[in-house]
Amino acid sequence: MQNCETCIIRSKAVNTLNPKELRFLMESCAETTYNPRESIIKEGMLSSHIAYLKSGLAMVSKKGVKGVDQILKIVQPGNYLGLQTILFEKVNQFSVTALDKCVVCFIDNLSFKELISRNNQFANELLLFLCREELTYFERFVNIHQKQIAGRIADIILFFSEKIYANALTFEMPLSRGDIAALVCTTRESVTRAIKDLSEIKTIRVTGRKFEILDLARLKKINQSG
């Protein structure tokens, strides 16, 4: 059993719970640690719990018609993972894989639903969470097709720099070239070439998985212009 009362990365939703509800949550909560590349949620498997990422970095992916996995998003600590599956209790509609060492809290579906119907502030926060997520997908959907590969690569480099590594200009990319391809809807080879192109015009410097942004303004421009 976890101590949700002292958890420092509690979700906004959990923050709305009263002491009694929080104890109820604690009693139906279990914490697990994952190594990099370990599967946290497996698409097609029976789902019984909602996952909450306490620490580490994870990715959400889903199989398409060709059987190839596409990465839907990178998840940071403080986010729910299987929220959308509350509906389809039966099977997971996507996979979640650890990129770092990850600490994940699991809450069983039933208890989670119980909290939703008990506390409407809790439900409200979840609503906001889902709305925000959906708008992010809209953005992503609309842009991924209107940009060519260099633009999309610029986009994810900026994403990691800004969103994941707090505006660091140098960072270690947790994704392989193949992962990046699955994230921006292209092939491994095209990712390599796009990175090479961006390097040749001195916008970035890349050695293996170490990424360094040399010309932030230009990178942003490439991201915008596609």
Next chain:
Amino acid sequence: MQNCETCIIRSKAVNTLNPKELRFLMESCAETTYNPRESIIKEGMLSSHIAYLKSGLAMVSKKGVKGVDQILKIVQPGNYLGLQTILFEKVNQFSVTALDKCVVCFIDNLSFKELISRNNQFANELLLFLCREELTYFERFVNIHQKQIAGRIADIILFFSEKIYANALTFEMPLSRGDIAALVCTTRESVTRAIKDLSEIKTIRVTGRKFEILDLARLKKINQSG
């Protein structure tokens, strides 16, 4: 003021309201009728209401980096339109346009939020609605890149036949060739060509906007195989 009490296309969420709450909803509700191609919600404009599609067909679209509008989805009666904007009260993140003659109910944001916090069954139904929507987007996102144009066109023909026109094999397409392009992420010309290709192998017959499915099995196969 509308009569929500007798509305036959009430959302599952609204069905959870008690008589008092329903009256509250009615008092903050206004109904408007739109002609085909009329704008119901305009991206970038200040948003103050949540829209609910009572009848007709509408499309949700959003501008990408290139300034080109992409169609995110086709909305059928019984669905909320601006739900995701509850968060960003300021501006609409997408546009909604009528395809048919549409009847739309508007509820002001504040009253809607009030209902969420008053009735947790209401909030719960909205949660389920958003979850279902998100899973649909996942599906769409993952597949649109793994299929080539013929497969995507097959997909939307099947979508209209099955989902919009109750499995009718003959139907009037409410979208122009350009709209279809915006929906499946391609160009007007490529849509024309794909339709021509499908027609030549006698899978469909198309005259103007009249679509007829001749070989359903084959169309489904093309949809699956990409």
Next chain:
DNA sequence: TTAATTATTTGATTTATATCACATTTAATA
């Protein structure tokens, strides 16, 4: 350390689709 995988890079080639330019049909308006 060496061998054996696995990941990445690079070049050559192919292909699906975008783009351009123009013809034709259909719908809207005077």
Next chain:
DNA sequence: TATTAAATGTGATATAAATCAAATAATTAA
């Protein structure tokens, strides 16, 4: 009904990116 405008179709061409194939580089296992 004639005139204009908008939507659609069609061919030629260009191009971004996929695919194929093979060489390096980097990990992992023995």
